[in-house]
Amino acid sequence: MTTSNHRFSDAERRGLYRAIHERRDVRSQFLPDRIPSDVLARLLEAAHHAPSVGFMQPWDFIVIESRSVRETVLAMFEQENQKAAERFEGERKEHYRSLKLQGIMESPLNLCITCDRSRGGPHVLGRNSIVDTDLFSTCLAVQNLWLAARVEGIGVGWVSILDQEQLSTALNLPEHVYPLAYLCLGYVSDFLDQPELEAKGWRSRLPLSELVHGDQWGQAFVSGL
Numbered sequence: 247m248t249t250s251n252h253r254f255s256d257a258e259r260r261g262l263y264r265a266i267h268e269r270r271d272v273r274s275q276f277l278p279d280r281i282p283s284d285v286l287a288r289l290l291e292a293a294h295h296a297p298s299v300g301f302m303q304p305w306d307f308i309v310i311e312s313r314s315v316r317e318t319v320l321a322m323f324e325q326e327n328q329k330a331a332e333r334f335e336g337e338r339k340e341h342y343r344s345l346k347l348q349g350i351m352e353s354p355l356n357l358c359i360t361c362d363r364s365r366g367g368p369h370v371l372g373r374n375s376i377v378d379t380d381l382f383s384t385c386l387a388v389q390n391l392w393l394a395a396r397v398e399g400i401g402v403g404w405v406s407i408l409d410q411e412q413l414s415t416a417l418n419l420p421e422h423v424y425p426l427a428y429l430c431l432g433y434v435s436d437f438l439d440q441p442e443l444e445a446k447g448w449r450s451r452l453p454l455s456e457l458v459h460g461d462q463w464g465q466a467f468v469s470g471l
């Protein structure tokens with residue numbers, strides 16, 4: 247086995263944190279420009295280098311350009327979004343209705359990242375006790391792609407206001423394949439400085455200090471944060 251202990255330069259380190267802090271969920275700022283295939287390949291490579299339980303690599307990437315498939319998914323979104331709005335009352339309901347929560351048609355490319363729950367056979371190392379670790383692994387692939395897209399100037403929007411079974415049918419997925427993330431991708435005019443839901447007063451970022459908890463020994467460390 248070979249190893250490497252190359253350190254990251256200060257600029258590289260800053261670049262990584264910048265990508266993390268400036269990544270955004272994008273719904274509105276998409277430009278129509280096509281994503282070149284070599285750029286898309288880099289994004290998919292980044293996703294494919296995510297960690298996965300037992301090195302299962304349960305993901306597949308369904309690249310969707312077809313307008314008719316996207317129209318079908320948009321119609322499914324509209325239906326689910328109506329139902330979602332009904333869960334709120336009064337002003338909150340109106341506020342919810344005013345939010346734009348997808349960019350399915352405006353983005354030039356849609357991508358469904360799926361999780362093949364049968365990959366690697368019935369016994370995957372690390373997955374015996376917590377079966378959903380294949381889904382967790384696939385989420386990490388999504389995040390890798392999301393960060394890589396940010397440094398390429400490409401916005402990504404995750405659309406989860408969809409019925410999973412309808413989505414599987416629209417994409418002809420077999421039973422054992424779960425449509426984990428339906429994503430809209432495209433170059434953008436700009437990235438917002440803060441989450442759109444925060445900018446629009448829906449919800450704010452919680453203070454980190456309220457979320458970090460120490461055990462008997464960790465308390466002193468936590469209070470220094």
Ligand SMILES: Cc1cc2c(cc1C)N(C[C@H](O)[C@H](O)[C@H](O)COP(=O)(O)O)c1[nH]c(=O)[nH]c(=O)c1N2
Nearest residue numbers: 269270271273346347348404405406407441442443
């Ligand atoms: C699993 C999952 C599912 C969804 C999302 C995210 C994740 C992780 N987000 C995006 C979400 O609203 C967004 O990440 C937060 O508001 C924080 O904003 P930034 O991502 O930092 O811009 C999202 N956004 C949206 O407009 N429609 C949606 O259906 C969803 N669904």
